Amino acid sequence: MAEITFRSVLLLSAVFRVVLIFYGEWQDAHMAVRYTDIDYLVFSDAAALMVSGKSPYDRSTYRYSPLLAFFLMPNSFLHQSWGKFLFSASDLLVGLLIHRILKLRGVPEKLSTYSAMVWLFNPFTFTIGTRGNCEPIVCSMILWILICLMKDNLIQAAFWYGLVVHLRIYPIIYALPIIILLDPLYFQHGKKPALGQWSFRNSESSLDSTNAEITGFWNFFRNLITWRRVVFGILSGTTFLIFTGLSFYLYGWDFLHEALLYHLTRTDPRHNFSIYFYHIYLHYEHELSILEKLISFLPQFIVQLILILRFAPDLPFCLFLQTVAFVAFNKVITAQYFVWFFCLLPLILPWTNMRLKWRGLACVSVWIGAQTHWLMWGYLLEFRGKNVFLQLWMASLLFLAANTFVMINVIRSHVFCPLFKPSSSKSKFDISDQFK
């Protein structure tokens, strides 16, 4: 096979997405079943309302930041597919950023390209952008934040982080690991932090200095207040408040209810992948007690905390695991949430000992199999009208089990590689000195 360069892969992906967008337009016009996602129509309507000076929240089920409608305004005067092109472009940007991050961490070109292909040629990925779903934008921002952190562009990283939390609330779970990552041990005055290199992944000493962080509870908190962390916290918090405040000023309580509070208090009894859906439906007639809400939050909280404490220095790995866990234990799971961790998956692939043959394939087939199994019962319920609530609920339990299976396997076959190496002046032992 001819040499697969990253550029040709990117070009091919771009062409394919353009073709898909045109196909989508054709299907919308000629077939009863639409290619375009229903959410895209919601965005377009909201953007059209914004163009005529009204509030995008007049469009029912518009549950996003007004910024999104703002960027989709050209849908009204340019072409209705503008949004799809925007989302597909950010989709391609994600592929580019994945490649960049891997190269920065010293991954060889071929492996980087193959990893990026896991995102670019994932059928889930190319349909989501071309159908008009806005998730690729969020993914590209997360990856950009990673790059900024890796290059020590703290101010930029903080700005984009504040913005992405304003757009979608879930990245707030990344706050603590990022804070932990900004350990002064990595940052030598005047120099960029040294990035842990892939080629040394098996030989690097496990003596990462953050082991020292848990010596003493009070030590931990004292070390937490360093100027990098404070700057990051304040800047991102301010950015978030500015964007949220501006939106509130423009659109009032509508914005707050639809874009923020809805996502925080969402309890949807309609069937979805989450194990909690049937419980919520059976108890919908009376409000869930505070105890019940806490209990359902507990597994999520415990898992997130432990993952952060154990894996924060290897930030891409930590973010990946956190996102998978967050989605799996959430009260509502829809298929578009999967993109949140699909964009982080290529970042950890070069560091896994898992071979595709048997273990890797097992993980993929278990995960896809559990999903397909759920979808089958969902189809029977929704499109055949059979009462299969109990079976559907058990299928969602199975899906959680599959997610856990994948997570456990990924953890066990991962080679821990901190994002930053302790800076040479502070570490006792720096292997890279020997290779100079």
Next chain:
Amino acid sequence: MFAISANLSGSKQFNINNRDDISRFLSDLRLSSREVLQLRFGDENSFHAMCFCDISHKHQIVRTGFDLCNCGFILHFTSGQTCSVDEYIAESYFKKYHSFIEREFDNFIANKIPLGSCKLLKDENLLMVKSLSRNVIGEGSHRWLSSSMRLKFPRELKHELTARSCEVVVIERLPSGVFADPFELQHFVQRGVFTDASVFGDTNLELPSFRSNQTVVEIHMSIDSKVPLRDEDESEIILKVPLHARYQPLGHGFSRVEFGAPDIFVCCSSTEQDVTKRLCQPIPTSLIPDKKGSPLMWEIPCGNKEHAAVVSAVTFGFAISTALLIVLTSVSYSRQ
């Protein structure tokens, strides 16, 4: 609005303010055959007249002007500002009441639609609905409510009907277990399947049915293309409304949702001297022979209350167990 009856034996004036007045007025008439009944509607200065005669034979011819005619009966009149209705019939109800209350809506349909509407008298109609057959087609949570009606067009009126643009307006009162998606209906309007469609009442698409109110769907379908050709008198209209099931209150197995009869109107718009008027005539479904004797039903699966305790316990137990498994794996992971 008032009516004057003029016949050979003199004229009488009646005041007509509502439907009851009309029926009373007409039942008071005792005309022998070949008598001319001339009715004028409107105020002193501007009115249109219609002539009718030979009531006993009940032929249907409508003519405007003062010329005498041979047959006729009150069917349809073309004047009076009160004839116009809102774009949607149901809209005026919801402007006033905001939410659907069965008794009030019945009252509204029977009485409060502006008097300008043509009224059914006896069994005669501008348009007759000879038969109505209803069905719920499809499977699962997304089905179609299909109403198929045979319309009978009086021969003399065929030309007039195509000159004005007429449409059939069907108002469905949806039971609280199902809903219609207004955006989907708009898509149908864009594709030309319906001339217009709207949903009134509680339009929250996501609430389960025990939290939401009833909704009313109003569909307009043009009958211009349905007016039958020269020799035929009847044609068929099929109206399919896409409906979706809500999550039902808990029960055992399936929850039954029953559909009542729709309210059907025929509305015609006419443009005279740059003023467009719209007139609507109700077609009472009680007079239409219904092929199906039994009520129309849709069975929707619902959750089982008895499962509640087991489901909750197992759900939380499972969540905690899987969480602990992940915690264990993470803690026992060695970074070397």
